[in-house]
Amino acid sequence: MPKRKCSFNVNLQAKYPFIKQSNTPSDVRCEKCRTEFSVSHSGAGDIEQHLKSEKHKNADRPSSKDLDVAAAEGVWAYHTVQENHSFRSNDCASKLIQSCFNQKFTCARTKTEAIVVNVLARTAIEELKDDLNRSNCITILNGASNHGNKKIFPFVVRFFQPYEGVQVKILDLQDQPGETSDIIVNYLQKVLTDNNLTEKVVAFCGDNANVNFGGVARRGTNNVLAKLRSSLKKPLIGIGCGAHIIHNAIKSAADGLPLDYESIIVKLYSFFYIYTVRIEALKEFCAEAEIEHHQMLGYSKTRWLALMPALERILKMYQPLKEYFLSIDKCPKLLKDFFEDPTSELWLYFLHAQSASFHQAVLKIEGQTLSAIDVAKEINQLKENLIQKQTNQFLPFTVRTLIVKLKDNGSNIDEDFVKRTATEFYKTSSEYLEEWTCILTKEMEIFFWADLRTVPAWVDVQKTLDILIEKGYIDSNKDTEVFDEFTLILNYVTSQKISEWNHLKVHTETRWVEMCDLDPRGNFLESKV
Structure with missing residues (x-):
């Protein structure tokens, strides 16, 4: 009987993914060297014999151009992840790059995912683990x-x-x-x-x-x-989360104001959100008042930087908004009562002025490289500012101006009530900050010297060292080495250097990096403190 021919099957396909079946079950094509041959004689043996050929070896050995293409595909896969694009978008982008620049470039969704998962992610994790080990x-x-x-x-x-x-x-x-x-x-x-x-x-x-x-x-x-x-x-x-605490502090204090600011902001935003006719009518009132129209901004309890811009937007358009709502039929009762109350604008200005301080504090501490020391100090500074405002019964200039204006217009405005309410606002917010940050401040105060805003003193460093030794983070036998290093630090971190850093507003992280790079003797210095 004639010998039965071998054919290209699923097992061979899995073992040699670059070999593809062509015309008949026994005919195959090598995608690497673009050679067609038959596996009818011995199946896998025919493929192994092909792999030993000079043509396949030369094709399997990547050239500099092949490496350039592979690097370009890796960069493109990284770009896709970095810009948060979908892998599916590369089906089109890959063909476009291929037709415009290089025919060998192939980086559609499947290959992009493979590069990201098996190369980029794995390399990033390995590098991260090496950094953590050090x-x-x-x-x-x-x-x-x-x-x-x-x-x-x-x-x-x-x-x-x-x-x-x-x-x-x-x-x-x-x-x-x-x-x-x-x-x-x-x-x-x-x-x-x-x-x-x-x-x-x-x-x-x-x-x-x-x-x-x-x-x-x-x-x-x-x-x-x-x-x-x-x-x-x-x-x-x-x-x-310090940003969350600051946001909750102003929210808690604002609940004591004679103004439901959350409801007002949300109601105004939803009233104009998708209603073109209402927006066009409001634009006419803005044009008459010679005030530029701006879209209303929304507000959410979980968006910590949303309050100040939303209040600012309302205040910029307060007069056109007031005239518009008081002129329309079926005005929402909440907004009608709000705009008919002569003190509403006053309390909006007061809350906006206070929200600016909280807004700036959140912006300062939300950076990912900021230390807990910086966060604790920033919150302490905000708290001290609120205490001083409470002591002096501070009222912003715009609020005092509006009080005078309301009195001149014959409105029955109680200035003492405004001062008492403002003072209570400062008290409530500062007490909230104290209650929620006292534990953090207590744990961080022994590290305050480490922000390098002043020349560090050994007495402060020693307190930190004692705590770290007590908690087991530093060997007690290392204290002499730490002191020796401290003396080297003082040769670099002088009053002049501190003044230079403070003038340029250099971050704490950058100060330590600069100090760790070189000591005054020109040697690399790695801090153990």
Whole structure:
């Protein structure tokens, strides 16, 4: 009987993905060297014989042009992720680049995903793990995000590299069946254990929910911070969200004003949101008042920088808005009462003036490279400002001007009531900040010297050193080395250098990077403090 011919099957396809079947079940084509041959004689043996041919070896050896194309495809895949484009968009983009620049360029959705997952992500994780192995102390950050019906938990690490600065990187990202303290702690501990980081963790950072810290007093044991401290057997520092605290402080204080600012902002925004006829009518009132029309801005309790711009937009168009709403039929009662009240504009100006201070504080502390020291100091500065306003019964110029104007127009305005309400606003907000940040301030005050706004004194450094030795972060035998290094630091961090940094408003992170690069003797210096 004649010998049965071999054919190209699924197993061979999986083993040799660059070999494709062509005309018959036994005829194949090599995509690398573009050679057609038959596997009818011995199947895999025919393919192995082809791989040993000089033509295939030469084709399998990448040229400099091939490497350039591969690099371009890698850059394009990185660009896709960096700009948050969908992989699907590369189906079209890849063909466009191919036709315009290089016919060998092929980076559609499948290849892009493969490059991102198997090359870029893997390389980034390996580099991150190397950096973490060289770091002595890290902070872990965690928070839940809803993605459809899933709870996504990113595991973020924050650490300082002497010659690069503060690094904030995602180490892990998983979905969990819930967000109880047990689920969160088990997840955090598993990631820490898998990456050998349990001994390096010094702080836990999360939002101010009870599940993370157990409330403002941080009592109890059924929260993430308490359970992490217990499981790791370490006195971790707990750091809540400073921006959230500042936002809640002004929100809590504004609830005492004779003005429901949230309802007003939301009502005005929704009234004009998708109604072209209403907007066109308002534009006519703006034109008569010679005021430029602006679109109303929305407000949300979870958007911490939304309050001041929304108030500012209303105040810019206050007169046209007032005339418009008082002229239309079926005006919403909330807005009708608001614009008929002669003191409404006064309280809007007062709240806007105060929101500016809170807004600037949030902007300063929301940077990812800012330290907990900077955050604590910024909140303390805001708190001291509010206390001074309370002591002096401060009223903004616009508010005082409106009081005089209302009196001249015969309005029955109680100036003492305005001062009492403003004073209560300052008191409530400063007390809220004190209540929610006293623990953070107490834990951070021994590190205040480390912001390098003044020349550090050894007595302050020694207090920090004692605490770090007591908590087990530094070996007690290292104190002499730390003092020797401190003397080197003083040779560089002089009063003149501090003045130069302060004048240029150099960030704390940059000051430490600069100090760690070189000491005055020209040697590399890596701080252990």
